[in-house]
Structures are given as structure tokens and as C-alpha cells.
Amino acid sequence: MYLHCLESLPAGQAGVSSDQLATMAGVNSAKVRKDLSYLGSYGVRGVGYDVEHLKLQIGLELGLESDWSVVIVGVGNLGQALANYAGFGERRFRVVGLFDNDPRKHGVRVDRLLIEPMSRLEAAVTERNASIAIITTPPAAAQEVADRLTEAGVRSILNFAPTVIRVPDGVDVRRVDLSTELQVLSFYLRRTNGG
Amino acid sequence: MYLHCLESLPAGQAGVSSDQLATMAGVNSAKVRKDLSYLGSYGVRGVGYDVEHLKLQIGLELGLESDWSVVIVGVGNLGQALANYAGFGERRFRVVGLFDNDPRKHGVRVDRLLIEPMSRLEAAVTERNASIAIITTPPAAAQEVADRLTEAGVRSILNFAPTVIRVPDGVDVRRVDLSTELQVLSFYLRRTNGG
DNA sequence: GCCTGTGAAGGCATTCACAGCA
DNA sequence: TGCTGTGAATGCCTTCACAGGC
DSSP states (O other), rough: OOOHHHHHHHOOOHHHOOHHHHHHHSSOHHHHHHHHHHEEEEEETEEEEEEHHHHHHHHHTTTTSEEEEEEOOOOHHHHHHHHHOOOHHHHEEEEEEEEESSSGTTTOOEEEEEEEEEHHHHHHHHHHHOOEEEOSSSSHHHHHHHHHHHTTTTTEEOOOOOOOOOTTTOOOOOOOOOHHHHHHHHHHHHHHHOO | HHHHHHSSSSSSSSEEEEHHHHHTSSOOOHHHHHHHHHOSOEEETTTTEEEEHHHHHHHHTTTSSSEEEEEEOOOHHHHHHHHTHHHHHTTTTEEEEEEEEEEGGGGEEEEEEEEEEEEGHHHHHHHHTOOOOEEOOOOOOOOOHHHHHHHTTTEEEOOOSSSSOOOTOOOOOEOOOHHHHHHHHHHHHHHHHOO
């Protein structure tokens, strides 16, 4: 988040204070300083932080100096949207495989890749050294897909299927659930609207 | 989340224990009980919770007894994917408007709606009584869109644009940022992989 | 015996407040 | 004077542990 904020700063600005970052990120300035102090003491008292240096350090900490290969399983509307998502390229994330179990989609081109059958999944993950996978299948298929992915060596999963998937220790899952997000919004609406 | 779990239970199952829900949701059983106790004392000691009753109560609490109208601003790949997203219909969320500033898209049909020009935004929000908006524009446009939406009466925003938007008090924003999610995964990868 | 409901304990994250340095 | 870095204080969320009821 801080990285995003730093990147949206005007090009000429060389320094930034915790206060300024806090306002941009919508958090408390003490929190900014605590968070950034985890990186080391890169701030200068009375002055602030050097923007470029801070970007570099955060990028290093996030592992953005490495390239990460990503596969997407389930090429429906959402999967396609993600495959085309320009944000991947900017950072060091490269989509290296698209998989779907619908034969009519096989060979269809999305962005610069062809959709492949699920039978290719394990081999592709291994060959292309993918350590991140995005699951955009229907919920019923998500667990099996996750099992196959982790078995094949994937160690991080971004799960868009509205279901909880279970994975071995050492594998990280982050879940993005659109209907949950809407339900949370609906909850807040009800609070101020009385239903 | 509990609602999701309850719905994924086998059709015949009438009762459920906090332990079972905890396992499904991947949390501690004491947490389940604490969370559910907020709804009232609907569990039976020595037995568990009644599945149907619990679903009803959670739905009520979340405001799912009301219908909520949703507009989507920015009909790129992601916006289209969301417009088609079946999950909206199941719950009480109805997409009632799609807006984009690209004239070539105006009048194009997505699902059962036509894409409209941005000039129609305020009138549509008012006429169709939309209280939820989804922003899937490029980041540079997001703040202005949010301003117009809140001005027109929207009170909840789901922001997919990778930027922090500022809104008046009483308006809720939830942010879903794909590149942040990937960066977090990359961070964990680095921890176990050494970069 | 089994499972809920909940006060108490514990742990974690945020914020305060200020010493220290430019 | 301005702003960082950080111990201390606070507050919140989670978990424990067990009394209470079926």
C-alpha cells in the first residue's frame, strides 16, 4: 500500500514525511513510522524519507526483485479479465499458463497465451516453474484444483472461488470473494438505513 | 463466511456444531460461538445450531432481506466479468447500470444491460435508487467517479481501482486490489524461498 | 456426555507521547 | 522547529476454560 502511495507521488518529489504518507494511505502517522521502521532506519529526523530509497527497500522486502510465474486456472469472464490485467506486467508477475476444463476453450487465445486443457496443468507448472496460481473456477472445482496445484509445486494461491480451500503447511492462500465483499457493504448499509 | 459454510452443508443436515463450522471456516470453535452469540442465543447446549435458522438470522443481520441496486462504473474486462457474475443474482444484489466513458462502448449490451455514457451516471443512480457502486475504472479516474457517485447518493463503494479513494463520512469503501494481493503472496514466497 | 455461552486471560496491532537528532 | 524512532499505554480480537443446560 505504501508502495502504491509512493508511486502516485508527483515525479519531482524527492522526500516524504510519515504524515503525508499517512494521509495518502488513510492511516495514522505513527503506524506509518512503525511499519517503515521494520525495514530499517531509513528516515531522517526532521526531514522525512527519501522516496526512491523507500520504494527500493519496500520492493526488496516484498520480493519484487524476483520474477514470479503465475498460472490461472478457470478461464471464465473473471479469469480472462485477470489474464489481460495490465497490473501483472508492471510488477514482476508473468502469467505463463491458462487452464480450463471446457474443451471448446482449448487453443483459444487470450492476450498472448493459448488456453490449455487441465491435463497439462502439472507438467506446465513444473516446466514453467510457476510458484503462484490464481483459481477462478466454480467453487465445486476449487479444492481439487488446489490439491493438484500444490502437489505440482505451487506455493501461493489467490483464490477467487467462493469457497474455503485447504492446503498443506507452507502454502499460502489469499481469498478474494466478491459476494462476501458485497454482503459486508450490505451490512453497513443496513446499519444506517434500517434495512 | 459462516453463511457460505452453512450453504455448502449437505442438504439433509439439519444441525451443526461450532466445531464443525470452525473446521469448515478454518477458524477456532470458540470464535464461531462468540461470533454467532452476537446474533442472539440460537444454539442449543449439548446439540448445536439449527442450520436453517442460523442461515436466516445471518441473512437478516447482513441485510440480505432487502434488495440492493448496484451500478458498475468502468466496463473493461473486469467490469464485464463482474456484470456477468452470477453471484450477484443469488443474493439480493441487482446490477442496474453499467457506465463507461468510451463512446465506442455506449449501447453495447453486457448480460441484460446496455453500457451507458458517464453523463447519465447521476440521473441513473437517483432514478434506479442505487446505493452500492463498483468502481473498475483506471486509477486516475477513480476519485472523480467516487465523488460523483457519493454526491448522487451512493453510500457503499467496492473499489477495484488500485488507488485509495476518499469519501465523505457515512460512505463505506471496500477495496480489492489484485496487485496488492499478488505482492503479499510474493512476500510470503520470498520468506520461504530466499528470493 | 456433549455442546453452547461467556467471563477472564492472553496476544496482537494501533496509537500515544516524547526523547533524540537534523 | 520538524520529523523520526520507539517504549509504554491502550484497545481490540482471539482463545481459554468452564459453568450451565440438554
